Amino acid sequence: MTNDTRTDSVPTAAGEADTAQAPVAMAGTLEPEAAQLDPILTAALHHIALHGYHATSVRMIAREVGVTVPALYYHYENKQAMLVALLDSSVALAISYVERALAAAGTDPVSRLQALVKAVALYSAHHRDLAILDSERRSLTEENLARYAAHRDSIESRLHEIVEDGVAQGLFATPAARNCVRAILSMTQGITGWFRPDGPRTAEETARDYERIALAAVEYRDL
Amino acid sequence: MTNDTRTDSVPTAAGEADTAQAPVAMAGTLEPEAAQLDPILTAALHHIALHGYHATSVRMIAREVGVTVPALYYHYENKQAMLVALLDSSVALAISYVERALAAAGTDPVSRLQALVKAVALYSAHHRDLAILDSERRSLTEENLARYAAHRDSIESRLHEIVEDGVAQGLFATPAARNCVRAILSMTQGITGWFRPDGPRTAEETARDYERIALAAVEYRDL
DNA sequence: ATGAGATTATCGATCGCTAAGTCAGTAGTA
């Protein structure tokens, strides 16, 4: 009972004292909205992102929350339901980044490609734990995986449209659009693997690098 | 105690007819050398690549090999030692791909970049199971991880040298060499996530796409 | 008095791992 697949987002103020939004011309501001996770999911995310789903026991989660194990099962049907809820939140947040960026990006394939790459890069850097969860999708049951994959693929579809558009308009010269899309998404999600918030460069600087690399990858000639 | 952390000499003489060993180092030819894994590691690889280290029990491995659990412990000190042996094999094979390709590539940064990307791409496509193991490195103990990371980083260092070289010679125009290197490696390793040997395109065709994308990414102007 | 939300206590299954025994093959000795 009481399982909920919806993403409950309580719109409290995102108390993140982060660096100011990048004043990039014509690109909409992307505010990292705080992922509103209940204490159980927060603890689950912490452990799963660090050690993986199968290496995380419900007892670890309960201990971190400060409750006993059955309290977890009052809110979630089983352990898998917690992973599902986390992946739902994760993909929802990623898509909200992308939608918001594209909505502010106009119709030019160049600025749309930049916007999408910036969105995924900032999401990957600002929400590393959630973004890393993507690698835990193989622990989903078949139907849960199918649902997740559908949402996830929507981002790839958006990117594919943009690249095809750019090729059709003669802006991008890549002869391998499909693999270009895969490459761009792989490399941008790869940011989760090395980016550290206390590292030498900010997420915004990193995102700008990746925007340029992505434009170069599709062989945009006027860089 | 039969402990032995180094290259395990375990029954390898499984009479399996595999591809002929042809250590030919012709320019542009990368012979995928068969990964020589004993039956235990073969079974372990199969399960771990599919479901992950922590989701794989020693009983599953034993069952697939056709022996009992203690037989596994006669050859490997513990479960972790099997993962270590697999990751050792994996990184050794990857490096052998890269070394062989670079040895045949001359000194031109363009052809060296192509060679390295081709090597990693073909490794990722031809040995998906081994390549996917990279994501299991977080299940290593601290010192095992350090050893693995050192080997793994050597490939990144090689690529970084090549890119810096190309920039110094005015061949590559990228203003973000470090992130370019990360992006190229991420995207190329990402091939393991979608490539299927029975898919519409061969590993070699895919590798050629990625060579071009990588050259474009470092902003090589004469594509 | 009721129900949301937590607790105590415990279930059977499975986990990684090991002590001790079996047994075929090989080397050494006469």
Next chain:
DNA sequence: TACTACTGACTTAGCGATCGATAATCTCAT
């Protein structure tokens, strides 16, 4: 050739710990 000793490669049996999950009960605020 025949007997002995030894070793490598396994098996049977089972250890203690932990796993995900549940039944029954308790505690309050409404």
